[in-house]
Amino acid sequence: MKKLLFLVCAVGMLSIAAFAQKANYSGTWKLDAAKSKLDERMRVDSITLTVAQTDKEIKVETASKRLPPNDAPAGAPAGAPGGGRGMGRGGMGGGDGTTTYALDGKEIKGEMEGPMGKMPVTYKGNVEADGSLKLSSSRTFTGPNGEVTMTTKETWKLSADSKTLTVDRESTTPRGANTSTMVFQKN
DSSP: OHHHHHHHHHHHHHHHHHHHHHOOOOEEEEEOTTTOBOOTTTOEEEEEEEEEEOSSEEEEEEEEEEOOOTTSOTTOOTTSTTSSOSOOSOSTTSOSEEEEEETEEEEEEEEEEETTEEEEEEEEEEEOTTSOEEEEEEEEEEETTEEEEEEEEEEEEEOTTSOEEEEEEEEEETTEEEEEEEEEEEO
C-alpha cells in the first residue's frame, strides 16, 4: 500500500512538473481593457506584449499608448505643459521597452531611464509548479526628496487553451500601492 501511495504521489508530481515546463507564454498579446481591472493611475489606452520564452528565460517587449491626464487640455501632446506628463515608463514591470527575466529565480541587474536619469533595476522571475510565472522588478534611486524605491510584482497565468493571459500586478511606489488585473488575448 505504501509503495502504491508513493507511486501515485510521484506520478502526480511529475505531471505538475511537466505542465510547468509546457506553459509557454511566447507570442504577441494585446490588452483586453473591457475584461481587465486597471488601477486608475495606469491611464493606458492599449498595451501590446511581445513575449519570447526559452527554458531559461523570458523576454518581454512592451509597447503602450497612454491616455492624457484628466486635467490635460484637449489635444495636448505628451510632454507638453498639462499634456501626458511625467507618467514615466508605462507597462509591465518597468515600462515600454524590452525586459529579460531568468526563469530560475536568479536576479538580473540592469539599468533603465528614470526621471532623474539612469537608475539600477533588479529583475527576478520564477516558474511555479502550476505553470504560472512570478515576475518582479525593483528600482531604487535618489530623488529630490531622498531615496525612492519602487517595486512591481506580477503573476502571469495562461488559460487552458493558451489564448488568454491574465496578469495580476501589484506596484508599490512612494504614492502607495496599487493593484491591477490585466487580461490579454493572443494575436
